[in-house]
C-alpha cells in the first residue's frame with residue numbers, strides 16, 4: 143500500500159520511457175529477421191521483458207544493456223517451445239500470428255489476467271489463412287500446430303492493433319497476398335516497421351495489404367510512449383505545467399490530444415520532427431479549467447489505453463461527459479469500465495458505468511480516498527494522478543503493477559514505493 147499526498151501545484155520537465163508497442167515490435171520483428179540490429183531507448187517494462195523471453199526461446203539472441211538492446215535474429219524459429227507471455231496481450235497475440243506463419247508448433251500462455259482475455263479474436267481470423275490455432279474455450283493457453291498458410295482477405299470486427307498485427311505477422315510468411323480491414327484505424331506501428339524492414343506493404347485507409355516477404359533487420363530508436371506521458375500531461379492540465387520530451391505523436395496514438403481539445407486543455411507541441419520513421423514532439427501542457435465532453439466509438443482506438451485517464455479528467459471538468467463505444471475496455475488487463483468507474487467514485491467523483499463506457503458528472507474538487515490498482519498498471523497510474531489532484535490524497539493498494547509499462551513511474555513523481 144502506498145500513501146499518495148495531494149499537491150497544490152505540479153510542475154516539471156519529464157523524459158518518459160520508450161513506447162511499449164514499438165519496443166515489442168522492434169524486438170519481435172528483429173528477432174525474426176536475418177541479421178543484427180540495435181534498439182535504443184527500448185522500454186524494459188515487464189511486458190517487453192516477456193517478449194524478450196519468448197523471442198529468446200524461439201532462437202533469437204538478445205543482449206540487454208539498460209535501454210539498449212542488441213538483437214541477432216533468426217528467420218527460422220525453434221519448434222515445440224512453451225512461450226510464457228506473462229501479463230502481455232501484445233506478446234501473446236502478435237506471437238501467435240508470427241509463430242503460425244513459421245509453420246511450427248508452440249504453446250503460448252500467461253498469467254491469470256492474460257488467461258482471462260479473449261484469444262478467439264486472433265485464432266479465428268488466422269484460421270482464414272489456414273492456421274491451426276487452438277485455444278482453451280477462447281482463452282490461453284494457445285496451441286499452434288504447423289500448417290502452411292495462404293494469403294486471404296480478412297475483415298476483423300473490432301479495431302484492434304493486436305489482432306491486425308497477428309494477421310500481418312502471419313501474412314509475411316503466407317503464400318501470396320493478405321489484406322486486413324478493420325472498422326476504425328488502430329495503431330499502425332506494425333505496418334510501418336514491416337515496410338521499413340523491406341516487406342511489401344500497402345495501406346489504404348483502414349485496409350492493410352501485405353505480400354509474402356523476407357525481413358531485413360532494422361535499427362530502431364524508440365520514441366517516448368505517449369500512453370506513459372499522458373499521466374504527466376494530465377497532471378499539467380490539472381495542477382500546473384508539464385513538459386514531456388521526445389514523445390511519439392504518431393496520429394494513430396494521439397487521441398488524448400483530441401480529448402484535450404474537447405476538454406479545453408491548453409497544450410502545445412514543440413520541436414516536431416520525424417525520428418526513426420515516427421513523428422515525435424515535446425508536449426507542453428498547462429492548467430486549464432475543463433468542460434465536459436462526448437466521445438464515441440470512432441474516437442476510441444487512438445486513445446484506447448488513455449481512456450481511464452480521460453474519464454478521470456472528465457470527473458474534474460465542469461458539466462457532464464459521456465464516453466461510449468468503448469466496450470473493448472472490458473477485456474483489457476482489468477475490466478477497465480468497472481475499475482475506472484470504481485476508482486473515480488472511491489476518490490469522491492461521480493461516474494456511472496454503461497455497457498460500453500461512462501457517464502461522468504464533473505466536480506471541481508474530489509476529496510480523495512483509498513483505491514486499488516486491481517493489478518492493472520493503467521489503473522494504478524490513473525489512480526495516482528487522481529489522488530495527487532484530489533483535496534486530501536489517499537492510499538493506493540498494489541501500485542507496483544505500474545512496472546508492466548512504466549517501471550519508474552512513482553520515482554518520476556518523487557514517490558519512493560515501500
Ligand code: S3P
Nearest residue numbers: 163232302303304305328446447
Ligand atoms: C496494443 C494495442 C492495443 C492496446 C495495447 C497495446 C499494441 O490493444 O490496448 O495496450 O501494441 O498493439 P488492442 O489493439 O487489442 O486494442
